[in-house]
Structure formats: C-alpha cells, structure tokens
Amino acid sequence: MLGFVTFPAGLVMLRSGLGSWEKDGPAGGGDMSSFSKAPQQWATFARVWYLLDGKMQPPGKLAALASVKLQGLHKPIYHQLSDCGDHVVIMNTRHIAFSGNKWEQKVYSSHTGYPGGFKQVTAAQLHQKDPVAIVKLAIYGMLPKNLHRRTLMQRLHLFPDEDIPEDIRKNLVEELPQPRKVPRRLDEYTQEEIEAFPRVWSPPEDYRL
Amino acid sequence: MVALNVLVYPFGRLLRGLLAGPIATSWARLPARGFREVVEIQEGKTTTIEGRLTGTPKESPNPPNPSGQCPICRWNLKHKYGYEDVLLLSQFLRPCGGMLPRRITGLCQEEHRKIEECVKMAHRAGLFPNHRPQLPEGFVPKSKPQLNRYLTRWSPRSVKPIYNKGHRWNKVRMAVGSPLLKDNVSYSRKPLMLYH
Numbered sequence: 464m465l466g467f468v469t470f471p472a473g474l475v476m477l478r479s480g481l482g483s484w485e486k487d488g489p490a491g492g493g494d495m496s497s498f499s500k501a502p503q504q505w506a507t508f509a510r511v512w513y514l515l516d517g518k519m520q521p522p523g524k525l526a527a528l529a530s531v532k533l534q535g536l537h538k539p540i541y542h543q544l545s546d547c548g549d550h551v552v553i554m555n556t557r558h559i560a561f562s563g564n565k566w567e568q569k570v571y572s573s574h575t576g577y578p579g580g581f582k583q584v585t586a587a588q589l590h591q592k593d594p595v596a597i598v599k600l601a602i603y604g605m606l607p608k609n610l611h612r613r614t615l616m617q618r619l620h621l622f623p624d625e626d627i628p629e630d631i632r633k634n635l636v637e638e639l640p641q642p643r644k645v646p647r648r649l650d651e652y653t654q655e656e657i658e659a660f661p662r663v664w665s666p667p668e669d670y671r672l
Numbered sequence: 673m674v675a676l677n678v679l680v681y682p683f684g685r686l687l688r689g690l691l692a693g694p695i696a697t698s699w700a701r702l703p704a705r706g707f708r709e710v711v712e713i714q715e716g717k718t719t720t721i722e723g724r725l726t727g728t729p730k731e732s733p734n735p736p737n738p739s740g741q742c743p744i745c746r747w748n749l750k751h752k753y754g755y756e757d758v759l760l761l762s763q764f765l766r767p768c769g770g771m772l773p774r775r776i777t778g779l780c781q782e783e784h785r786k787i788e789e790c791v792k793m794a795h796r797a798g799l800f801p802n803h804r805p806q807l808p809e810g811f812v813p814k815s816k817p818q819l820n821r822y823l824t825r826w827s828p829r830s831v832k833p834i835y836n837k838g839h840r841w842n843k844v845r846m847a848v849g850s851p852l853l854k855d856n857v858s859y860s861r862k863p864l865m866l867y868h
Binding site: 519558559560561562563564565566567568569570583585587590591606636646647648649650652654655660661663664665666667670 | 728729730731732735743744746747749755756758759760762763764774777778779783797798799800801802805817819820822824826827828831832833834835837842846847848849868
C-alpha cells in the first residue's frame with residue numbers, strides 16, 4: 464500500500480543499513496512494492512540527505528527547492544507535526560548568480576536593538592562578508608514561520624565552495640537537478656558547432672572591421 | 673550605435689570633412705580596404721608585420737525567407753532569440769566587444785536595438801570572455817570580487833541600492849531582462865516577469 468514511486472531510487476540501497484531480519488530488501492524484481500515490512504518502513508521514514516549545487520543558480524530558486532525538501536512537502540506521508548523533513552546540503556554558495564541588478568539593488572536590513580543600530584547592506588556587500596548568508600536568509604524566509612523553522616535550519620548545511628566534510632559527503636543520497644539552465648559561453652562551443660551555425664549576414668566587400 | 677560623426681576609422685576625418693557640406697545620404701561610403709588579419713613573423717633579426725587579406729565571411733546560402741529585409745527576418749528568428757544565443761549575437765560583434773553599425777549589418781531599427789540589448793546582457797553575464805577591450809601595454813587590472821549575474825538590464829555601476837522598498841501597494845521593483853524582448857515566443861505557461 465505504501466509504495467512511494469516518487470521517492471529517489473537511491474532509497475533502495477539504504478545507507479542506514481537494513482536490520483538483521485530483512486536480508487531481502489526488494490524481494491524479487493527490485494520494485495518498491497515488493498519490500499517486506501521492515502525495509503518498507505525504513506524506506507518510508509528514513510531521513511534522506513540531498514545535495515544541491517548552487518553554481519550560477521539564482522538563490523531564490525535554490526531556496527524554494529531546499530525549503531520544500533526540508534519541510535518534507537515532497538513526501539505523501541507529510542504532516543506538519545510528524546517531523547518528516549530531510550537534510551539538504553548546498554555547495555558553491557559563493558558562486559550564486561542574481562538576475563537583474565539585484566547585487567546592487569537588493570538591500571538586507573537588520574537592527575541590533577540598540578538606538579542607531581539600523582544597518583542596511585546591499586547583497587554584494589553581504590556576500591563579500593559572508594558567502595553563505597544570502598542563501599541562508601532566503602531559505603529562512605521561505606520556511607513556515609513557526610518553532611519548527613529553527614530545527615529545519617539546523618538540517619540545512621551550506622558550504623561556500625566544493626569542499627564538504629567527509630562525514631556529510633558519506634551521507635549524501637541524491638543530487639537534485641539545478642533549477643536554472645546555465646547558458647554556454649562562447650568559448651564553450653566547439654569549433655564544429657560554431658561553423659555549423661549559419662552566418663546570418665554578409666559584410667560588404669570593402670568593409671574594414 | 674556608432675553615429676556618423678564619431679567614426680574611429682582613419683578615413684573618418686576625411687569623411688567628416690567631405691560631409692561638412694551638403695550631406696547626400698549616410699549610405700555613401702568611401703572605398704576602404706577589406707577584412708585583414710595582422711600576422712607577425714620573426715625571421716632571425718627581421719620581424720615582418722603583415723596584414724593579410726582574409727576572405728570576408730559570406731551569408732550562408734538558402735535563408736528560409738529570402739524576401740525578408742533584415743537578416744533576422746530572412747532567417748525567421750524574429751521573436752526567437754535571447755541573451756543566451758551567443759552564436760547569433762557574436763556575428764554582430766567587433767573583436768573588442770562593441771556592436772557593428774546598423775548600416776553595415778543591414779538590421780532593421782527595432783531588431784538592432786534588441787540585439788544591442790541582448791549583447792549588453794550577454795557581456796554582463798560573462799558569455800563573451802574573449803571579446804574584451806584591448807588594454808594598454810603592461811596594464812594589470814585590479815582584481816574585483818567577481819559576482820555572477822544574468823539578465824542584467826542596467827550597468828552595475830549605475831544602479832543605486834533600494835533602501836526603501838515601499839509599502840505593499842507601492843513597491844519599488846527590481847528590473848530584470850529587457851522590455852524590448854517582451855514579444856519573444858514563450859513555450860511555457862509562465863508569464864515573462866520583467867520586474868521582480
């Protein structure tokens with residue numbers, strides 16, 4: 464009854480390991496509906512670690528994906544109180560890309576509580592000071608505004624570059640697809656592709672570039 | 673767009689002098705030399721710097737719509753390109769990154785403006801790493817913190833931060849992309865958002 468076809472296929476090879484009494488995971492066939500009782504229970508309720516690469520991605524879209532996974536909204540067994548969220552690891556937060564002129568226009572405000580303590584910092588300045596802060600604030604704003612938010616933020620792991628500690632790397636199950644399709648630069652096209660593209664106008668004979 | 677009195681070519685001063693009188697049309701061009709590449713050969717103690725005539729690249733044969741007036745109409749690309757179509761945009765660029773004039777490329781006014789805007793956005797997105805202006809000798813540019821961006825409408829240096837975002841009925845929005853590309857074909861249901 465509880466065959467979750469939407470779950471990542473990696474759940475079949477559970478890193479958390481199966482207990483001693485269910486040496487058969489999927490009994491014959493490899494389909495999740497043929498799991499015996501305990502492995503099916505593990506597969507349903509185990510907390511999964513997802514990886515997301517933030518290179519050249521807009522932080523808002525990364526945050527939307529991450530907040531859905533953190534709350535557990537992608538699971539059919541979701542309930543607000545059942546603590547069914549997963550872990551999300553976001554790497555390369557130093558290389559996020561804002562659309563438009565948001566690096567200069569977007570302002571992050573805070574107040575220390577003391578008089579004269581109102582600080583307004585542009586996204587570029589904040590990113591310079593802390594490369595992780597923009598994604599963190601974006602996700603914090605997208606989570607539900609209740610006491611669970613702090614727990615969910617503890618399950619979020621942000622790294623400015625590619626190096627992730629070994630113990631987190633061992634937990635990762637699936638890499639989520641990037642939300643934005645990154646366009647190719649001119650030097651990333653091969654010479655054959657450049658030649659195959661038709662030339663759209665011809666300059667006059669006597670024109671000097 | 674290069675205005676007629678800001679020509680950079682060596683015959684520009686001559687042209688300005690000629691056109692100081694009654695200007696016939698801006699389409700009259702003095703005979704100039706063709707495309708050439710500069711080749712430097714070192715043979716022992718003699719260095720030969722030579723400009724070799726390269727063939728001017730020709731338009732590919734059989735455009736889908738030969739009756740079109742500008743290259744975009746001829747190739748049926750009217751509302752179909754964006755800032756990421758670098759192979760198309762690079763055909764209208766100079767090696768240093770500037771746009772070619774409209775009277776040379778043959779584009780119509782609105783398409784020229786659209787291509788110019790797409791080229792600006794592509795430069796700001798870093799899609800033309802080799803079309804950089806030539807720096808004077810021995811000049812090392814200061815390393816600036818490199819921020820990735822895309823669909824940037826305004827130049828980064830010209831924009832001020834939005835300190836007061838405004839109330840719910842009167843928000844100050846941030847501009848993304850360009851209104852010139854409003855009529856582009858969109859294959860998804862999502863409307864194009866120009867102000868975030």
